[in-house]
Amino acid sequence: MLRCSKINKSFLMDDLIRKEDVLIDVNLTIKEKSLTALKGPSGSGKSTLLNLICGLDKVSSGNIIFNELDITKMSTDQLCAFRNKNIGIVFQFFNLIKDLTVFENISLPLALCGEKKSFINEQTNEMINKLGLWDRRNFKTNLLSGGESQRVAIGRALISHPRLILADEPTGNLDKTNSKKIIEILIESCRTYDSSLLLVTHDDDLLSYFDNILELESGKIK
Numbered sequence: 549m550l551r552c553s554k555i556n557k558s559f560l561m562d563d564l565i566r567k568e569d570v571l572i573d574v575n576l577t578i579k580e581k582s583l584t585a586l587k588g589p590s591g592s593g594k595s596t597l598l599n600l601i602c603g604l605d606k607v608s609s610g611n612i613i614f615n616e617l618d619i620t621k622m623s624t625d626q627l628c629a630f631r632n633k634n635i636g637i638v639f640q641f642f643n644l645i646k647d648l649t650v651f652e653n654i655s656l657p658l659a660l661c662g663e664k665k666s667f668i669n670e671q672t673n674e675m676i677n678k679l680g681l682w683d684r685r686n687f688k689t690n691l692l693s694g695g696e697s698q699r700v701a702i703g704r705a706l707i708s709h710p711r712l713i714l715a716d717e718p719t720g721n722l723d724k725t726n727s728k729k730i731i732e733i734l735i736e737s738c739r740t741y742d743s744s745l746l747l748v749t750h751d752d753d754l755l756s757y758f759d760n761i762l763e764l765e766s767g768k769i770k
């Protein structure tokens with residue numbers, strides 16, 4: 549479903565002359581309906597790789613092929629449409645919309661697709677219930693705890709049943725019991741809707757849930 553070939557990514561340093569190589573010749577394949585964990589030390593390039601796969605950032609060189617389409621060649625408009633249709637993202641720092649409620653944040657992908665109001669209500673309420681956020685559904689998200697915000701971010705990523713879910717440390721703010729619960733919700737959603745999951749984690753206790761485990765070190769897949 550997804551193939552990354554020889555991906556390089558470098559960032560310009562503050563002096564605008566020197567470059568820092570963050571990803572070096574990264575190759576990666578994600579199969580249909582697979583569960584892949586990505587681990588590696590802080591700063592090894594995990595979030596950078598996820599940003600490239602969803603097209604929020606541009607590769608320095610290399611190709612990212614998603615179901616025959618090379619996303620490195622798409623325009624910004626094409627990328628937005630592609631992302632909304634195919635990819636659900638749980639950002640490391642949530643990226644929730646503060647002035648919207650829990651319900652509005654989670655339902656946003658469905659609203660953007662122009663779904664009917666009754667369908668949006670039904671799907672969103674079911675998701676809110678599943679995530680244990682029912683008593684918070686009308687709260688603006690700036691009033692939520694870290695763990696609650698994380699669950700909203702997960703709901704928003706799953707609500708439209710995307711082909712690929714990218715999750716950047718989705719259990720980073722949760723206690724052990726909630727971590728397990730959230731991983732199980734993510735995996736159950738992938739199984740039900742035939743999605744694939746690429747999940748960044750530092751928690752070795754969660755690795756047994758995955759088919760493949762990849763490790764990044766200093767920008768290279770080990």
Ligand SMILES: Nc1ncnc2c1ncn2[C@@H]1O[C@H](COP(=O)(O)OP(=O)(O)OP(=O)(O)O)[C@@H](O)[C@H]1O
Pocket residue numbers: 559560570588589590591592593594595596597640
């Ligand atoms: N826009 C940017 N400009 C310059 N350097 C950047 C930029 N984004 C990321 N980096 C650098 O790239 C390296 C990798 O960052 P990245 O966020 O991908 O790491 P990570 O593996 O996700 O780490 P963590 O586990 O702490 O989240 C870091 O050294 C970071 O400073």
Ligand SMILES: [Mg+2]
Pocket residue numbers: 594595596640716
């Ligand atoms: Mg990161």
